Amino acid sequence: MKTTCPYCGVGCGVEVNAQGEGWRVSGDGDHPANTGRLCVKGAALAETLIPAGRLLWPQIAGRRVSWQTALDSVAERLQAIIQQHGPNAVAFYASGQLLTEDYYVANKLMKGFIGSGNIDTNSRLCMASAVTAYKRALGADAVPCCYEDFDHAEVIVLAGSNAAWTHPVAWQRLVQAKQQNPALRVVVIDPRRSASCDLADLHLPLTPGSDGALFNGLLRWLAQGGYGDSVMQPQLDQVAETLAAAADWTPAHVAQACQLPQEEVEQFYRLFAAHQRVLTLWCMGINQSSSGSDKCNAILNAHLFSGKIGRPGSGPFSLTGQPNAMGGREVGGLANQLAAQMDFTPENIDRLQRFWRSDRVATQPGLKAVDLFQAIGRGEVKAVWIMGTNPAVSLPDGNAVAQALQRCELVIVSEVMRATDTSAFADILLPAQAWGEKNGTVTNSERRISRQRAFMPAQGEARPDWWMLAQVAQRLGYGAAFNWQHPAEIFREHAALSGFENQGRRAFDISGLAQLSNLQWERLQPVQWPVNGDFPQGRARLFGERRFYHPDGRARLLPVTPVGPRVATSQRWPLMMNTGRIRDQWHTMTRTGLVPRLLQHTSEPFVAIHPDDALRQGIWPDTLVRIQSRHGWMIARASLTEDQTPGTLFVPMHWNQQYCAEGNVDRLVAPWRCPHSGQPESKQTPVRIQSWHSDWQGMLFLRDNVTLNPIRWWCRVPIAGGIARFTLAHDGDPRCWLQGLLKPEWTLQQAGDERDFHHLVAWYQGEVQLAFYAAARRPVVDETLIATAFQQPPDSAASRFALLAGRAMQGEARGKTVCSCFGTGEQQIAAAIRQGALNCATLGQQLKCGTNCGSCLPELKKLIAQHAPQQAEAESGRSA
Numbered sequence: 001m002k003t004t005c006p007y008c009g010v011g012c013g014v015e016v017n018a019q020g021e022g023w024r025v026s027g028d029g030d031h032p033a034n035t036g037r038l039c040v041k042g043a044a045l046a047e048t049l050i051p052a053g054r055l056l057w058p059q060i061a062g063r064r065v066s067w068q069t070a071l072d073s074v075a076e077r078l079q080a081i082i083q084q085h086g087p088n089a090v091a092f093y094a095s096g097q098l099l100t101e102d103y104y105v106a107n108k109l110m111k112g113f114i115g116s117g118n119i120d121t122n123s124r125l126c127m128a129s130a131v132t133a134y135k136r137a138l139g140a141d142a143v144p145c146c147y148e149d150f151d152h153a154e155v156i157v158l159a160g161s162n163a164a165w166t167h168p169v170a171w172q173r174l175v176q177a178k179q180q181n182p183a184l185r186v187v188v189i190d191p192r193r194s195a196s197c198d199l200a201d202l203h204l205p206l207t208p209g210s211d212g213a214l215f216n217g218l219l220r221w222l223a224q225g226g227y228g229d230s231v232m233q234p235q236l237d238q239v240a241e242t243l244a245a246a247a248d249w250t251p252a253h254v255a256q257a258c259q260l261p262q263e264e265v266e267q268f269y270r271l272f273a274a275h276q277r278v279l280t281l282w283c284m285g286i287n288q289s290s291s292g293s294d295k296c297n298a299i300l301n302a303h304l305f306s307g308k309i310g311r312p313g314s315g316p317f318s319l320t321g322q323p324n325a326m327g328g329r330e331v332g333g334l335a336n337q338l339a340a341q342m343d344f345t346p347e348n349i350d351r352l353q354r355f356w357r358s359d360r361v362a363t364q365p366g367l368k369a370v371d372l373f374q375a376i377g378r379g380e381v382k383a384v385w386i387m388g389t390n391p392a393v394s395l396p397d398g399n400a401v402a403q404a405l406q407r408c409e410l411v412i413v414s415e416v417m418r419a420t421d422t423s424a425f426a427d428i429l430l431p432a433q434a435w436g437e438k439n440g441t442v443t444n445s446e447r448r449i450s451r452q453r454a455f456m457p458a459q460g461e462a463r464p465d466w467w468m469l470a471q472v473a474q475r476l477g478y479g480a481a482f483n484w485q486h487p488a489e490i491f492r493e494h495a496a497l498s499g500f501e502n503q504g505r506r507a508f509d510i511s512g513l514a515q516l517s518n519l520q521w522e523r524l525q526p527v528q529w530p531v532n533g534d535f536p537q538g539r540a541r542l543f544g545e546r547r548f549y550h551p552d553g554r555a556r557l558l559p560v561t562p563v564g565p566r567v568a569t570s571q572r573w574p575l576m577m578n579t580g581r582i583r584d585q586w587h588t589m590t591r592t593g594l595v596p597r598l599l600q601h602t603s604e605p606f607v608a609i610h611p612d613d614a615l616r617q618g619i620w621p622d623t624l625v626r627i628q629s630r631h632g633w634m635i636a637r638a639s640l641t642e643d644q645t646p647g648t649l650f651v652p653m654h655w656n657q658q659y660c661a662e663g664n665v666d667r668l669v670a671p672w673r674c675p676h677s678g679q680p681e682s683k684q685t686p687v688r689i690q691s692w693h694s695d696w697q698g699m700l701f702l703r704d705n706v707t708l709n710p711i712r713w714w715c716r717v718p719i720a721g722g723i724a725r726f727t728l729a730h731d732g733d734p735r736c737w738l739q740g741l742l743k744p745e746w747t748l749q750q751a752g753d754e755r756d757f758h759h760l761v762a763w764y765q766g767e768v769q770l771a772f773y774a775a776a777r778r779p780v781v782d783e784t785l786i787a788t789a790f791q792q793p794p795d796s797a798a799s800r801f802a803l804l805a806g807r808a809m810q811g812e813a814r815g816k817t818v819c820s821c822f823g824t825g826e827q828q829i830a831a832a833i834r835q836g837a838l839n840c841a842t843l844g845q846q847l848k849c850g851t852n853c854g855s856c857l858p859e860l861k862k863l864i865a866q867h868a869p870q871q872a873e874a875e876s877g878r879s880a
């Protein structure tokens, strides 16, 4: 069965086949987005298809109820609030991980029939700035480019994108493009040296938030050098104003604002100017900013002015994060859009009233995500239905979000997992079908619509999100408009709306798919919109004919006045904290956190800090630190690295209360947002940092599902065989703390001293029940050895002693996992390098590392440089 990966916006095609009791997942060789490749997250999908932790039936106030009762209750309680306080007292908060069909129904119900604009989505935290910028520049939210452009480009600029980790399969295509065309130049614009810098010919580690200045300077450079495209000029509006706004941004001025060597700034400008086929890929380092929309427009300005758009290998390409962020943009999932990419104009409102046959269509945009949760906090919005997103983890100002959810009169959550930080606040929990069970369409970064197909029965009583929404709509009295039996019917309606009275005026038009039969929809092949009379097979690139979607057919440059982060660092808050993704985890970890091998590469929340800053703050490598902002605090492990520019920190966004104590970074992030897009500034938070002390730290291994005794800090990692490993930090005597977890019938084997050193293994009927290791610092133990002991109890005195010691008496440890696909450890790799495996290919032959998804290749190269520096120098000498 062919389907689409549910993680990132690359939108890879996946083939799923039954294998024994379970499933085998591989890349779909026919899918144009990935031609058979998968990254480590996609390759581990089969391991997430497990019942563990799933929400299996509806619940009200924690009690199991029937669907009938749950849906009646949702409808009655929403109705009561609407009657008393009006439609704007209720809201939906949706997600770029819903299917297009789900999303369409949610939007239709809220904007079309409840009559409020209050449906927004986690895409507000993600794509909103890019959407605003595309609309301002091109007149439509229409991404001009496609992945095939990678193969044609002469220069690829990655601005605020760590694609090596976040769009790994697209990245592999880029790696391949560079192999095939060594003249291809790659520029990475990122304050930290990310994994994506591995391929960079030029890395510009600019001051956080200074991209607006860099791109304004680029526009000025293009204008001064006469690089304006002559065919394009008559098609551009506001050129003079925009060039005037950029006039001050000389390379010297830019270099100073971005704290970059002027020579490197000019090198970037020369590369961009000299080539026609230039592709700028941008992502969250640009969008997530209090001036995000303007930064996106600064990028668009440079491309439009120099005509680098709509031709093979060139264009401003916003990479979408989620599998269906784009689908959400299409259906109107953002509070400031109506549907089918229509804005709130009287003409569009009228059009929708006629199409939906409703006289209640919302006439005003609704509240954007951060504003929505603030309104909930103030008690103005009294009911929220959260679907497919985990705002208690992912929204900024997390403490305020938790308070808002706590006080909200009615919180409805549709979820696939039972326990999340958000579901903890739910009055009504609705079990949603997960990937593999649900059936619909998604749109990826390059406007490509693909099918996610159901290939397994739903767990428990899980139902599709669209079905729940339609059921509630019927109970609210809108039955006729929500009477679908099959998702294909919803898709046809959505497709028909996109073409309704369109006449080429709206970019989003898939009217060519409005007549698909259910069977044709089932078999739909990946296709890039528009799909209509002019482009029945879809269209790879837009704007080649230099016609845009503003009423006059022209594109618009936008004068940009670069501004820095909303709040700068200060003596009190001296470090700028950046947040983002790690390679093997997806967002709030609800699915990737289930897979042991995806937690091997990085298993705890960390803070990356430059060694100079660490020294200044008295922070040792691998110790726990407390990070504090004006809004909240967290605990993370210090990871000292020169990849950070001094003065900056990086903290992953993923950890939350299901996996650790005090690891939610969004509690620190301020709710500042871009005035145009409403997107929050997730990348720049001024903080301070100090080391955090506890009397002891421990490692606890046990069979999963235990409530820990109260403890100052913990972090949980599932390891193979259903065993959980906790890292712990606490005060007092570790033996006292441990007491509460031990059962009287267990036999104990112990070693330790009177202070903080304590090892204990608990046995019952010949099986290991629990293993505990505590010391003043984090104990170093061999996890594989301990995990194996749970499966196969050690049977000799020596091996029992090794278990108590926490490590083998001889033999070589594998070390920290570098390659998650094959579980290859750092020590193994280092040993192989010392024995002469001096390039990635040889390492791959010997240890298999790096030969599957390739996302560890940057680290392999680093290890080679570290363990065989002469070799690395020789290599770089050769290529110079």
Ligand SMILES: Nc1nc2c(c(=O)[nH]1)N[C@H]1C(S)=C(S)[C@@H](COP(=O)(O)OP(=O)(O)OC[C@H]3O[C@@H](n4cnc5c(=O)[nH]c(N)nc54)[C@H](O)[C@@H]3O)O[C@H]1N2
Pocket: 008, 009, 126, 159, 160, 161, 162, 163, 165, 166, 167, 189, 190, 191, 192, 194, 207, 208, 209, 210, 211, 283, 284, 285, 286, 320, 321, 322, 578, 579, 580, 581, 582, 583, 584, 585, 586, 587, 683
């Ligand atoms: N492994 C993994 N992949 C994912 C996801 C995931 O959770 N895990 N999530 C998906 C989603 S929804 C999204 S939106 C994408 C996000 O994909 P990306 O945007 O690539 O990921 P991030 O790590 O959020 O941030 C990207 C980079 O922006 C840099 N940055 C920070 N501040 C600035 C700045 O001021 N200027 C510039 N130029 N750069 C800056 C950061 O250092 C970081 O390297 O990833 C998608 N793919």
Ligand SMILES: Nc1nc2c(c(=O)[nH]1)N[C@H]1C(S)=C(S)[C@@H](COP(=O)(O)OP(=O)(O)OC[C@H]3O[C@@H](n4cnc5c(=O)[nH]c(N)nc54)[C@H](O)[C@@H]3O)O[C@H]1N2
Pocket: 095, 097, 098, 122, 123, 125, 126, 127, 284, 288, 321, 322, 387, 388, 389, 390, 391, 393, 394, 395, 396, 414, 415, 416, 417, 420, 432, 433, 434, 435, 438, 465, 579, 580, 581, 586, 587, 588, 589, 590, 591, 653, 665, 666, 669, 682, 683
């Ligand atoms: N500090 C900081 N914060 C950030 C970011 C950052 O870079 N830094 N990035 C932001 C960005 S770009 C994004 S996209 C967000 C992501 O943040 P979230 O959207 O909050 O993260 P997810 O973990 O993807 O949440 C999806 C939830 O939906 C559930 N789910 C999965 N499939 C389904 C389904 O089919 N139906 C239903 N009903 N539920 C389902 C999952 O179990 C999970 O709980 O985080 C944002 N927050």
Ligand code: SF4
Pocket: 005, 006, 007, 008, 009, 010, 011, 012, 034, 037, 038, 039, 040, 041, 042, 043, 167, 168, 169, 170
């Ligand atoms: S690159 Fe993205 S879409 Fe492709 S397999 Fe990985 S997570 Fe899935």
Ligand SMILES: [Mo]
Pocket: 125, 126, 127, 321, 322
């Ligand atoms: Mo995102």
